[in-house]
Amino acid sequence: MPGITREEVAHLARLSRLELKDEELDHFAGQLDVIIGAVARVSDVADEDVPPTSHPLPLTNVMRADEVRPSLTPEQALSGAPAQEQQRFKVPQILGED
Amino acid sequence: MTDPTRLTAAQTAAAIASGTLTAVEVAEAHLARIEAVDEKVNAFLHVDREGALARARAVDEKRERGEKLGPLAGVPLALKDIFTTEGVPTTVGSRILEGWLPPYDATLVQRLRDADIVVLGKANMDEFAMGSSTENSAYGPTGNPWDLTRIPGGSGGGSAAALAAYEAPLAIGTDTGGSIRQPAAMTGTVGVKPTYGAVSRYGMVAFSSSLDQGGPCARTVLDAALLHEAIAGHDPLDSTSIDRPVPPVVEAARSADVKGLRVGVVKEFAGEGYQAGVMQRFTESVELLRELGAEVTEISCPSFDKALAAYYLIAPSECSSNLARFDAMRYGLRVGDDGTRSAEEVTALTREAGFGAEVKRRIMLGTYALSSGYYDAYYGSAQKVRTLITRDFEKAFEQVDVLVSPTSPTTAFPIGERADDPMAMYLADLCTIPTNLAGNAAMSLPCGLAPEDGLPVGLQIIAPAMADDRLYRVGAAVEAALTARWGHPLLEEAPAL
Numbered sequence: 001m002p003g004i005t006r007e008e009v010a011h012l013a014r015l016s017r018l019e020l021k022d023e024e025l026d027h028f029a030g031q032l033d034v035i036i037g038a039v040a041r042v043s044d045v046a047d048e049d050v051p052p053t054s055h056p057l058p059l060t061n062v063m064r065a066d067e068v069r070p071s072l073t074p075e076q077a078l079s080g081a082p083a084q085e086q087q088r089f090k091v092p093q094i095l096g097e098d
Numbered sequence: 099m100t101d102p103t104r105l106t107a108a109q110t111a112a113a114i115a116s117g118t119l120t121a122v123e124v125a126e127a128h129l130a131r132i133e134a135v136d137e138k139v140n141a142f143l144h145v146d147r148e149g150a151l152a153r154a155r156a157v158d159e160k161r162e163r164g165e166k167l168g169p170l171a172g173v174p175l176a177l178k179d180i181f182t183t184e185g186v187p188t189t190v191g192s193r194i195l196e197g198w199l200p201p202y203d204a205t206l207v208q209r210l211r212d213a214d215i216v217v218l219g220k221a222n223m224d225e226f227a228m229g230s231s232t233e234n235s236a237y238g239p240t241g242n243p244w245d246l247t248r249i250p251g252g253s254g255g256g257s258a259a260a261l262a263a264y265e266a267p268l269a270i271g272t273d274t275g276g277s278i279r280q281p282a283a284m285t286g287t288v289g290v291k292p293t294y295g296a297v298s299r300y301g302m303v304a305f306s307s308s309l310d311q312g313g314p315c316a317r318t319v320l321d322a323a324l325l326h327e328a329i330a331g332h333d334p335l336d337s338t339s340i341d342r343p344v345p346p347v348v349e350a351a352r353s354a355d356v357k358g359l360r361v362g363v364v365k366e367f368a369g370e371g372y373q374a375g376v377m378q379r380f381t382e383s384v385e386l387l388r389e390l391g392a393e394v395t396e397i398s399c400p401s402f403d404k405a406l407a408a409y410y411l412i413a414p415s416e417c418s419s420n421l422a423r424f425d426a427m428r429y430g431l432r433v434g435d436d437g438t439r440s441a442e443e444v445t446a447l448t449r450e451a452g453f454g455a456e457v458k459r460r461i462m463l464g465t466y467a468l469s470s471g472y473y474d475a476y477y478g479s480a481q482k483v484r485t486l487i488t489r490d491f492e493k494a495f496e497q498v499d500v501l502v503s504p505t506s507p508t509t510a511f512p513i514g515e516r517a518d519d520p521m522a523m524y525l526a527d528l529c530t531i532p533t534n535l536a537g538n539a540a541m542s543l544p545c546g547l548a549p550e551d552g553l554p555v556g557l558q559i560i561a562p563a564m565a566d567d568r569l570y571r572v573g574a575a576v577e578a579a580l581t582a583r584w585g586h587p588l589l590e591e592a593p594a595l
Contacts, residue, residue: 017445
């Protein structure tokens with residue numbers, strides 16, 4: 001298995017939406033390398049006959065009747081928002097100006 | 099008069115029902131105890147004094163009106179800060195939710211209210227339940243009441259420490275890889291991870307959805323059973339909730355009979371890394387079960403040696419997905435929104451500022467394990483290990499009724515000892531993780547003190563899914579025999595705080 005480099009940690013951090021500091025990149029690179037080295041042994045069981053288990057319960061999609069039920073009011077739903085405007089979550093710009 | 103904080107939950111409820119104590123007196127005694135010792139222990143992140151007293155007054159009024167009280171009416175409880183509580187701070191041990199007031203109650207919180215249980219406040223925990231020591235709380239570590247320089251176990255260290263420090267007779271924890279059982283072992287208390295799906299996850303902040311399970315923490319097996327019955331049962335708001343009757347756990351705890359019961363000792367949970375005193379107490383417990391009439395055999399579960407590796411791929415993978423919701427838009431912290439930055443930049447800056455090191459480590463590990471090119475080798479293989487572990491359990495439970503092992507390979511370690519060594523920290527949950535991967539039920543109860551350090555050792559009992567009652571039958575029998583041998587509950591040997 002390839003070692004985890006500082007650049008790879010920076011890439012993972014970007015994918016994970018984490019603006020890591022420089023010293024964190026070094027620190028995590030060492031630790032993630034050790035952890036991934038230790039957990040890689042799961043691939044020893046890569047037998048095609050073994051089906052994967054994603055969940056302890058056999059889950060099936062359950063449909064319910066389309067009925068109006070009590071729910072949070074807009075005020076309640078927005079009560080924890082860092083910023084709100086006109087009964088909506090106010091977010092920083094998502095698209096660039098160009 | 100007896101100090102109300104020294105009573106069990108069952109005794110407290112009986113005293114309130116008979117009028118020997120009022121619920122307000124009981125709540126006040128525990129609030130006073132919290133005020134006296136919690137500065138040292140740090141078991142609570144938030145104490146809801148007014149809410150607790152109002153609840154207690156309501157119980158007393160109910161009794162005065164002659165209404166029937168439930169089996170735990172008026173009993174105080176410490177609630178792990180992972181459950182949403184309407185209008186009461188919920189932080190999950192993280193800065194990212196500091197100051198957040200949820201607009202709704204978790205189903206479990208609603209059930210506690212329906213049972214007239216008095217919630218004293220929110221218990222400290224490892225951030226987002228990620229950890230084995232409660233050192234990862236953004237609000238400072240919790241101390242182990244047996245030795246305040248040591249960890250109380252994690253991630254439910256606050257819940258377990260509140261019990262051991264006599265701040266509450268009942269607590270609620272959640273167990274993703276051992277976070278109820280391992281702290282129980284470290285603090286000399288009882289902790290149960292019910293069958294996956296037995297207790298609603300609605301309103302419980304998700305870490306790893308296919309593993310997370312809420313459950314009871316107490317100082318006695320019977321108290322845990324009473325709490326188990328109060329919180330378990332089907333919830334239509336949780337699609338993973340099991341729609342089947344709750345096993346008769348209280349009845350099982352009262353029967354405490356193991357004659358003829360087939361007990362399997364898991365062969366793989368021994369050897370290198372296991373503290374000598376832990377193994378000594380465990381071996382004595384197995385001998386005790388034999389004396390009580392159980393048939394003991396050794397059982398091999400060969401895939402268990404890969405459980406830890408599978409867990410540290412599956413849990414981070416699910417966490418990287420679940421924690422994506424903490425994006426600084428709808429609730430919690432927002433950092434860097436100065437009008438020049440994009441939403442994506444604000445999200446990244448907020449998550450950097452709001453999450454601690456363990457959470458970041460696991461998010462990145464999960465992102466790596468799920469990334470294209472690595473998915474089959476890591477996440478896919480881990481799910482295959484999960485199948486093999488489930489098969490090991492199925493095979494074992496064809497031969498025996500319950501399995502036993504030490505709960506944790508070691509007793510409580512000093513705060514800071516494993517802080518920079520994630521793999522050493524992860525080993526603390528070695529014996530508890532297979533149960534989470536397979537979804538069955540398990541309990542930890544105190545089985546003595548390790549001779550070399552005088553710290554509590556936990557005995558783990560594992561039962562098949564929906565056979566939670568077996569845990570209580572075995573646990574209560576062991577507890578009764580050991581308490582008789584010691585002449586008192588183990589916790590009474592803990593030093594005064």
